[in-house]
Amino acid sequence: MAAPTSLTSNVAALDAGAPVTAAAFIAGAPAFALGDGQILLGGGADARLVAAHPDAAILIAVKAGDVLITGGDDGRVVEIAGDGVMRELAREKGKWIDALAARADGAVAWSTGRQVFARGAKGDVKAFTAPSTVRGLAFLPKGYRLAVSHYNGASLWFPNAAAEPDELHWKGSHLEITASPDGKFIVTSMQENALHAWRLSDKKDLRLSGYPAKPRSMSWSHDGNWLATSGAEAAIVWPFNSKEGPVNKAPSELGVRSARVTTVAFHPKSPILAQGYEDGMILLCRQADGAELLVRAEGAGAITTLAWDETGRRMLFGGADGAAGLLTMPA
Amino acid sequence: MADKIPVTVLTGYLGAGKTTLLNRILSEDHGKKFAVIVNEFGSIGIDNDLVVGADEEVFEMNNGCICCTVRGDLIRIIEGLMKRKGKFDAIIVETTGLADPAPVAQTFFVDADVREAARLDAVVTVADAKWLAERLKDAPEAKSQIAFADVIILNKIDLVGAEDLADVEARIRAINPYARLHKTQNCAVSLEEVLNRNAFDLDRILEIEPQFLEVEQEHDHHEHDHNHDHGHKHEHHDHDDHHAKNGHGLKHYHDEEMQSVALTIEGDVDPDKFLPWINSYIQTEGAAILRSKGIIALKDEPKRFVFQGVHMILDGDLQQDWKPGETRRSRVVFIGRHLKEDEIRSGFLACAA
Numbered sequence: 001m002a003a004p005t006s007l008t009s010n011v012a013a014l015d016a017g018a019p020v021t022a023a024a025f026i027a028g029a030p031a032f033a034l035g036d037g038q039i040l041l042g043g044g045a046d047a048r049l050v051a052a053h054p055d056a057a058i059l060i061a062v063k064a065g066d067v068l069i070t071g072g073d074d075g076r077v078v079e080i081a082g083d084g085v086m087r088e089l090a091r092e093k094g095k096w097i098d099a100l101a102a103r104a105d106g107a108v109a110w111s112t113g114r115q116v117f118a119r120g121a122k123g124d125v126k127a128f129t130a131p132s133t134v135r136g137l138a139f140l141p142k143g144y145r146l147a148v149s150h151y152n153g154a155s156l157w158f159p160n161a162a163a164e165p166d167e168l169h170w171k172g173s174h175l176e177i178t179a180s181p182d183g184k185f186i187v188t189s190m191q192e193n194a195l196h197a198w199r200l201s202d203k204k205d206l207r208l209s210g211y212p213a214k215p216r217s218m219s220w221s222h223d224g225n226w227l228a229t230s231g232a233e234a235a236i237v238w239p240f241n242s243k244e245g246p247v248n249k250a251p252s253e254l255g256v257r258s259a260r261v262t263t264v265a266f267h268p269k270s271p272i273l274a275q276g277y278e279d280g281m282i283l284l285c286r287q288a289d290g291a292e293l294l295v296r297a298e299g300a301g302a303i304t305t306l307a308w309d310e311t312g313r314r315m316l317f318g319g320a321d322g323a324a325g326l327l328t329m330p331a
Numbered sequence: 332m333a334d335k336i337p338v339t340v341l342t343g344y345l346g347a348g349k350t351t352l353l354n355r356i357l358s359e360d361h362g363k364k365f366a367v368i369v370n371e372f373g374s375i376g377i378d379n380d381l382v383v384g385a386d387e388e389v390f391e392m393n394n395g396c397i398c399c400t401v402r403g404d405l406i407r408i409i410e411g412l413m414k415r416k417g418k419f420d421a422i423i424v425e426t427t428g429l430a431d432p433a434p435v436a437q438t439f440f441v442d443a444d445v446r447e448a449a450r451l452d453a454v455v456t457v458a459d460a461k462w463l464a465e466r467l468k469d470a471p472e473a474k475s476q477i478a479f480a481d482v483i484i485l486n487k488i489d490l491v492g493a494e495d496l497a498d499v500e501a502r503i504r505a506i507n508p509y510a511r512l513h514k515t516q517n518c519a520v521s522l523e524e525v526l527n528r529n530a531f532d533l534d535r536i537l538e539i540e541p542q543f544l545e546v547e548q549e550h551d552h553h554e555h556d557h558n559h560d561h562g563h564k565h566e567h568h569d570h571d572d573h574h575a576k577n578g579h580g581l582k583h584y585h586d587e588e589m590q591s592v593a594l595t596i597e598g599d600v601d602p603d604k605f606l607p608w609i610n611s612y613i614q615t616e617g618a619a620i621l622r623s624k625g626i627i628a629l630k631d632e633p634k635r636f637v638f639q640g641v642h643m644i645l646d647g648d649l650q651q652d653w654k655p656g657e658t659r660r661s662r663v664v665f666i667g668r669h670l671k672e673d674e675i676r677s678g679f680l681a682c683a684a
Contacts, residue, residue: 019413019414019416021414035414035415035416036415057411057414057415058414059411059414073383073411073414073415094384095384096383096408096411098407098411113386114386132388132403133386133388133403133404133407135407151388151390151403171393172390172393173390173403191392191393191403191406191442192392192393213443213444214443214444
């Protein structure tokens, strides 16, 4: 029996009606955060819209355990549960929520301009002023510690400690930030179409360049050995499976096409990468041999988000043109 | 291209009337919706639904180009505004009085994502007729804002006499003879003169001529005796006149710091000489050159080559055909600080085919 090359018949398409900022499974149900300030909850006939940020745009959204956290250009941080119940976590009048991070225990961090706020699982909020406008936030896997990207580097901040944040320096504008699952590396995407990585043990710099565009989307493999990135006409996958990281090692390329990859998301259990392109195509690529499965054909707006559920049986996608959908993997 | 959001940059020294112009743009009955990016959020009354506070963070690009600075906050804000795409028609960026317009303009050419979403329409500078002459002496930013402008609104003309107005106009023209200049009270100017100028579109650069002809005529309709006054002043200030052959009664100043250089070759240039020359000249002298523009007749090329630049960033392309019977003439203009006129002249003239 030949392996199928297309999963398009396993996709339930939706029209979200507004650009999709992010998607996540919340308590098992699909949730799409939209540019018009609403959340689309549910993926089928039960789908409904919840006005999380009325008359505003959702700039960013992340999953925190069983809730979705959204940040808007109304300066509000809102928590939405799977049943649609909302709670406002913060309101920064006249500001935009520029960056957001959350983790499974319910801790949430957000930033507006240079101000960074961390809200612990118990609801206590701590603040810190970064050296310049913050573009990315990520919790480190160990301890209550936050990685903050900004101009000329990143700061590592313990919200509950009085100590000054630890600074990582590298000239230029650092955008998204992520920590490796083992906590040994911090990686940022940069304005200059490159990634920058620091090995935390000795703050050694790693410059991962050669991208034709900014590698804004980054995803770690389930075992933490690989970092997949967007920003090229293929997903670029860097090996982080040694102490040195990807020093003097070439990355591998998955799903090479003549269209740029805009979003990547590793499968939560297998070495399979989901990748969305600027022309609306979505592929699943097997890392071992580069085999490709088509999830969605090209011919639409850029894919802006891809999100697996915990089991890796289902995946959500969303696009800049308001297209959205649910992939259910064949049994 | 068509669905790129047009961006108008409003500059001007403190108190010149930027906010007045902005509110005029926003309040007129044009049916358009604007996203407004302002500094000093909340400190001034702007009546608009979508107002975004900016922090004017300027940073250098790590691309080996020393003057290649961009506004990081603009990159972030325009990305965020795109989530609301379809809900507004245009963006207006108001800068602080002390801002250099170059990083704002360069952001629209250097950042690929911004360039894809938006296009710089024009730099509009509001100047205070009463105080500009003073500011040009003591504030380098004021001079940059005039030099950079595509459109200059010379405001508060009711506060100065005809002689002083002629004087400040001449000082503006000494720095930038190419911008459209409008003399106003309360920034009362038709919005068509401010919005949708396409000043950075190569296919709209049809000719490069100093703008005082047109403006003077427009002015004549209103105040005939004023024009007479210009002529009178001209005699007094002949000693200031180093280069001008200006038959329109506008006195001529030479600004020691900021100048424009315009050169013409009556005919074709050799592309193998011109293209390397302009690229290398802009690379070496771009820090001093604020704006550049040219319409070039390349040898054996039926289309005109058009370029425009901001500091070291050059954008050039072949545009429409030279018309039958039209004189194939090559013209370049540079506006900048302490321009090496002789060097530019000999460099350009050596490119003649």
